[in-house]
Amino acid sequence: MHLSENAAAAIQADPSHAAGGHGQLDFMGALFVFMLASFIGVMVIQRVSRLLHTPLMSLTNAISAIAVVGAIIVSAGKDYPPYIMALGLVAIICSTTNIVSGFLITDRMLKMFKKQGGAGK
Amino acid sequence: MSAENLVQLLYLISTALFIMSLKWMSDPATARKGVFSGVAAMLLAVAGTLAGVATTGGTHYWWILGAFAIGSAIGYPLAQVPLTAVPQRTALSHAFGGLAAGLVGTAKYFLYFGRGDALSLTPFIVVALVAEILLGFLTFTGSLMAAGKLQEVKWIPQRPVTYPLQNVSNIGMLIVAIGMGTALVMNPLAAWAPYAFLGVILLSLAFGVLMILPIGGADMPTVISILNAYAGLSAVAMGFVLNNKLLITAGALDGSSGLILSIIMCKAMNRSFANVLFGAFGQAPQATEAGESKAYKSDTTESAAQVLEQASLVVIVPGYGMAVAQAQHKVRELYDLLKKRGITVKFAIHPVAGRMPGHMNVLLAEAEIPYDDLVEMDVINGDMPQADVALIIGANDVVNPAARSDKNSPIFGMPIIDADKAKTVYAIKRSKNPGFAGIDNELYFLDKTFMLFGDAKSVVGELAKQLAGDNGH
Numbered sequence: 361m362h363l364s365e366n367a368a369a370a371i372q373a374d375p376s377h378a379a380g381g382h383g384q385l386d387f388m389g390a391l392f393v394f395m396l397a398s399f400i401g402v403m404v405i406q407r408v409s410r411l412l413h414t415p416l417m418s419l420t421n422a423i424s425a426i427a428v429v430g431a432i433i434v435s436a437g438k439d440y441p442p443y444i445m446a447l448g449l450v451a452i453i454c455s456t457t458n459i460v461s462g463f464l465i466t467d468r469m470l471k472m473f474k475k476q477g478g479a480g481k
Numbered sequence: 482m483s484a485e486n487l488v489q490l491l492y493l494i495s496t497a498l499f500i501m502s503l504k505w506m507s508d509p510a511t512a513r514k515g516v517f518s519g520v521a522a523m524l525l526a527v528a529g530t531l532a533g534v535a536t537t538g539g540t541h542y543w544w545i546l547g548a549f550a551i552g553s554a555i556g557y558p559l560a561q562v563p564l565t566a567v568p569q570r571t572a573l574s575h576a577f578g579g580l581a582a583g584l585v586g587t588a589k590y591f592l593y594f595g596r597g598d599a600l601s602l603t604p605f606i607v608v609a610l611v612a613e614i615l616l617g618f619l620t621f622t623g624s625l626m627a628a629g630k631l632q633e634v635k636w637i638p639q640r641p642v643t644y645p646l647q648n649v650s651n652i653g654m655l656i657v658a659i660g661m662g663t664a665l666v667m668n669p670l671a672a673w674a675p676y677a678f679l680g681v682i683l684l685s686l687a688f689g690v691l692m693i694l695p696i697g698g699a700d701m702p703t704v705i706s707i708l709n710a711y712a713g714l715s716a717v718a719m720g721f722v723l724n725n726k727l728l729i730t731a732g733a734l735d736g737s738s739g740l741i742l743s744i745i746m747c748k749a750m751n752r753s754f755a756n757v758l759f760g761a762f763g764q765a766p767q768a769t770e771a772g773e774s775k776a777y778k779s780d781t782t783e784s785a786a787q788v789l790e791q792a793s794l795v796v797i798v799p800g801y802g803m804a805v806a807q808a809q810h811k812v813r814e815l816y817d818l819l820k821k822r823g824i825t826v827k828f829a830i831h832p833v834a835g836r837m838p839g840h841m842n843v844l845l846a847e848a849e850i851p852y853d854d855l856v857e858m859d860v861i862n863g864d865m866p867q868a869d870v871a872l873i874i875g876a877n878d879v880v881n882p883a884a885r886s887d888k889n890s891p892i893f894g895m896p897i898i899d900a901d902k903a904k905t906v907y908a909i910k911r912s913k914n915p916g917f918a919g920i921d922n923e924l925y926f927l928d929k930t931f932m933l934f935g936d937a938k939s940v941v942g943e944l945a946k947q948l949a950g951d952n953g954h
Contacts, residue, residue: 424713457552467513
């Protein structure tokens with residue numbers, strides 16, 4: 361199979377590490393980011409109006425389609441076997457579906473929320 | 482500035498915009514700004530990623546563009562569904578999100594395995610990979626099942642399906658999957674490792690299906706929220722695998738949103754996570770022998786309209802029945818006619834009314850009912866004793882006083898809208914069958930309660946017609 365010298369070269373050629381960070385894996389840093397982002401998330405979401413819980417869910421649907429970033433990285437890699445690219449492309453299709461439908465339907469729903477005698481009438 | 486720093490800068494701005502996007506959702510007045518900010522964040526993220534792969538010799542751009550086009554072509558019609566279908570659409574997009582994460586994780590693992598890349602497959606990365614495919618694929622099938630149940634697809638059973646040792650075998654499966662995952666973490670490059678990896682995928686797919694089988698319609702708001710959290714967490718795991726802080730942040734925002742919504746839903750039903758996932762709500766509708774001796778008092782829409790006319794405060798309690806009958810526009814007519822007479826009309830919104838969080842609010846907003854008149858349960862309950870009429874449209878368990886008084890009731894302890902405290906209660910109900918939980922509702926047998934049997938849309942339409950007629954409209 362493959363030799364481990366190739367492996368080191370493979371890492372340098374692997375765009376995911378360059379696109380994602382510093383070329384070396386910094387998992388404590390990643391855990392810190394996760395912890396802080398979760399706290400921010402909880403605090404921000406707790407203040408979301410209960411009226412808007414359905415649009416909130418479709419908005420976060422679209423946001424979680426950030427997986428498109430990973431899907432692009434997997435699809436675009438130089439010298440990746442075709443089946444890797446195929447998996448990546450299907451993932452791009454899924455994520456793009458969520459981005460497009462998530463943002464559009466959120467906006468469609470939010471447009472409907474009007475105040476008493478509001479400008480919408 | 483190096484190309485890599487530029488990418489990171491774009492990601493940084495994107496992250497900030499995602500946070501602002503959710504922050505602006507705190508108020509309906511600013512919420513649309515939140516959508517624009519989210520779109521901007523996503524565009525920056527995609528632009529940054531494309532720039533990043535370009536600097537490291539990326540290829541296949543036409544293929545990627547094609548994938549964007551196909552995704553948009555599927556996504557656009559999915560955004561045009563009627564609002565009653567929003568719960569299904571949401572479940573379906575959780576499925577897409579889970580699948581995307583699962584596929585990226587699978588691709589990464591086989592890429593590294595194919596290269597024999599021991600340096601990339603560190604224990605931390607493999608743990609993240611296993612978490613990513615586990616969460617991704619179980620969210621995929623679980624959400625498809627949920628969407629199927631919500632859409633009332635024929636071959637997916639609507640009622641909770643239970644069988645002996647269900648929980649034991651489900652948890653057993655999960656333990657086997659985690660065991661295989663652990664073996665993978667120790668030997669990611671062993672000859673058997675790809676089979677173990679595929680085994681984890683298969684178990685996750687099966688677990689997703691089995692997890693949703695015992696769950697009934699009334700639990701859907703909670704389950705959708707939990708699946709939302711899983712989809713977010715699988716994106717976080719992908720972020721760990723790719724060492725990408727934007728993925729981690731955006732995934733964590735989504736995960737915490739799902740978590741908070743699940744907690745709100747569980748509290749609104751006075752149940753725990755474990756109880757929702759393993760409890761099979763309403764699996765045993767008890768034979769209600771006592772119910773047969775009790776009789777409903779039905780009434781005509783004529784006299785109901787007269788009572789409504791005399792009221793000064795009317796509280797409307799909508800439930801899933803309103804959504805099924807698509808009655809929200811008729812409700813709006815009724816609302817307008819009552820308002821015209823100077824009657825105060827409020828809507829009492831229970832957090833779990835409908836099939837997803839906030840379901841009722843969106844339907845009523847669609848019918849252009851101003852959101853100031855949509856009142857949360859805790860707030861409206863203070864006003865219920867002053868209400869002259871409580872008009873219940875297709876709601877059942879959320880107004881069942883047994884939740885307060887009957888310790889043996891499956892819904893005991895669940896906070897309810899105190900419709901029974903209003904001076905008169907009118908309840909519109911499709912049939913004489915008990916509600917989803919299979920329990921009789923004492924409210925319907927009270928002296929002050931009158932039933933209006935029929936489809937919510939036609940009954941509300943009749944009421945509106947009566948009121949309009951009196952007015953010489």
